[in-house]
Amino acid sequence: MAKQKVTITLDEDTVAAVDKLAGGPGGNRSAFIEAAVTERLQRTERALRAVDWLAARARQDHPGEWEAALEAVASADARRGFETAPSADPGQAA
Numbered sequence: 293m294a295k296q297k298v299t300i301t302l303d304e305d306t307v308a309a310v311d312k313l314a315g316g317p318g319g320n321r322s323a324f325i326e327a328a329v330t331e332r333l334q335r336t337e338r339a340l341r342a343v344d345w346l347a348a349r350a351r352q353d354h355p356g357e358w359e360a361a362l363e364a365v366a367s368a369d370a371r372r373g374f375e376t377a378p379s380a381d382p383g384q385a386a
Contacts, residue, residue, distance in 0.1 A: 300325075 302310070314324035351358045369375070 310324055314321050
């Protein structure tokens with residue numbers, strides 16, 4: 293896969309920790325950060341799939357309760373000034 297150069301800003305302590313774990317100054321900082329980001333993306337994707345599965349199951353097994361729960365979340369979000377995305381209903385087929 294093609295690489296793209298990006299610029300990120302990290303605090304000094306984080307850079308020092310990355311350098312130490314990546315093999316010291318001059319170590320492969322980019323490879324270390326790429327591996328960490330890739331791992332986080334994979335964990336996030338797995339978590340989202342799990343939420344989607346659980347939501348689909350709840351919608352199927354308890355449709356009335358699921359709709360009431362979604363309304364309660366939307367109401368709480370509105371009170372706090374959050375906007376709910378139109379497709380923010382996990383378990384709803386896209």
